[in-house]
Amino acid sequence: MTVNEDSFTNWKTREEIAESMIPIVGKLHREHDVTVLLHSRSLVNKSVVSILKTHRFARQIAGEELSVTETLPFLQALTTLDLGPSQIDIGMLAATYKTDDRGLSVADFTAEAVAGATGANKIERREGRDVVLYGFGRIGRLVARLLIEKAGSGNGLRLRAIVVRGGGEADLVKRASLLRRDSIHGQFQGTITVDEATSTIVANGNTIKVIYANDPSEVDYTAYGIKDAILIDNTGKWRDREGLSKHLRPGIDKVVLTAPGKGDVPNIVHGVNHDTIKPDEQILSCASCTTNAIVPPLKAMDDEYGVLRGHVETVHSFTNDQNLLDNYHKADRRGRSAPLNMVITETGAASAVAKALPDLKAPITGSSIRVPVPDVSIAILSLRLGRETTRAEVLDYLRDVSLHSPLKRQIDFTTAPDAVSMDFVGSRHASIVDAGATKVDGDNAILYLWYDNEFGYSCQVIRVVQHVSGVEYPTFPVPTV
Template identity: 35%
Template sequence: MSIKVAVNGTGRIGLCVCKILGQRDDLELVAINTTMSIDTLIHLLKYDSVHQSSEITKISENQICIGKQKNIQIISTRNIQETHFGQYGAEIVIECTGAFNDVSKASLHLYDGIKRVVISAPATDTPTFVYGVNHLSYANEPVISNASCTTNALAPLTKVLHENFKILSGLMTTIHSYTNDQNLLDSKHKDLRRARAAALNMIPTSTGAAKAIGLVMPELKGKLNGFAVRVPTPDVSLVDLTCVIEKSATKEIINETFKKASQESMKDLIFVDEEKLVSGDFIGSPYSAIFIPDCTTIVNENQVKIVAWYDNEWGYSTRLVDMVHFVGQSL
């Protein structure tokens, strides 16, 4: 029997999640809450400037089909207490608005039969999980965070490196595609650099992705930090991690370790790029991270740089759906 879910919010991640659910049999999407009109929602699900189009059918003024998902109820309210997702059979809400990023706010979903909420973003004082890294420690918490797209890419890489070589400290840079948090043209923003035109500039900015590793791998708390550079590409980002490791290594040993992990412990999560591809080749990639072996660099056997691609929209949304399915197994 499939697990019934609802999606709250239809930004870039919410739309990707809906499309991915349209391809799955193990989860049933019963309702979507959006501030868009149903016709706009259908249009943005069907056509996408970055990702492939989806099969969408309008059934009525408040119901649609997305691929395998039939009779999805469309709701339009900004008040969580008016969504009533449980009336449509939902047990889990995938919270994608960005407006309810802590336990107290997201807990407002927990009525009318809703048992779990998974937040599609970093969340304050909230149990945080990355599928493939610490998801097995999930203990039936009613509200959890799926962390950020960059943390979902960084954490599997960090786990492999730490378990095999022991990370002593590290710095991360993400070369990150622009997002809707930035401006199309120069305009006001609390971050003066993000106030500038996203498609015309490289924009240094902050990210909590490296520090958040301590939430999913407590043994690394306080040992990693980093920042981001937003660049003029619409999707797919690059994570660059430089670490001091306890166990000496060579480039060949590091690369072989990640290749083995991609076939075993991180199968379906880490992919190894042997073809020297570029960012656009990974649009729509479902992997958490795509390791680039020829970019591995070693200094003095104990300082290592590893680099990986990740689709910050589709890859992240795929892991989010995987986490939702895992949470649903406990219901």
């Protein structure tokens, strides 16, 4: 057999194994509310090729490719356990098993590693929590996609309604079309039908009522059977407690803002300060996409090295707040054509750090340049550290954080030497450390952090909503860092 034939045979074998994993992953998700992960990446509803690519991606962060032959036994072991709702990372199971010297079988090791999700320890399924989207723009539609994707067994978050202003003839059809097809993020994964008579969109079996209103005061959500819902305001029209309180109407229990909050509204970055949310807090903010991108790595660096001061420069894709062609805008420069210019503008991300990381005493400054790309941005985080270090040490540390720490869902890591912005469209992490661009000189470090300012941020929003709704299930194995 030639080398080429051997490689192809190996590929077909791995394809067959990956194909056998799909029904196992699906059954665990539907019947037990278990989300199977591979190094923090969900394998639910993934294709054969996607599963193989996810295994191969481990090479970039762990130094070697992870094989489906290594992870399949752990997946099979899960099917023998009395599992409760949870997230289980088979990549981490395989990695930790390699370093375990007790001679346990895969089945025994797996049972021990996920013991917190089995038997008497498992949490019971909770009744689904209603969710309402107020606004249906870029972030609103991506959050809708994620909510529909995560509906799973139907016991988690349920997108019940979308509130928008009337847009004229065929409004519902046009909004459904924008959900179905996206120029950046591609086709919706599933089926969408529209019922104009009842003003509903049915997406993958989820019936979503479209409510037309010009102001929150016009809506009584209980009239639509909605109760104790979490409302996600993605319009940004109201950002303080007084304005956002308008949403606390019959049927709405909590309000989550997808923009930086003002005044005493808590700004939450999941993974960093989500555990500070008070149970009775009804109004909170998910801060900005840039704040979510810089705060997790900033916290990681402060924990290990101490941060004395810092500056963040964001090179940010253009947004709908800018003009397509030169026209009047209330801001000084945002009126100039977004697809044709680099536009210097302000960012509130640096000042928002204090709300998310109150223990960080270092002054952080920031500025931003909008550039002619439609999605994915990069934050250049320049830090003065509390002690001297080396580039190799920093990279080893951040790689380990991305793999093993409680921040592994927020911080990703890439060693790809040819990585460019489009490579990170669809990333579910808050930011991705670019190893090749990282610079360290004594006590000065410069981190280059890619982030999908649309989708990655939307994932952070969903994590916050899951947390406050009580359907944020524990992850196993438990991070060790």
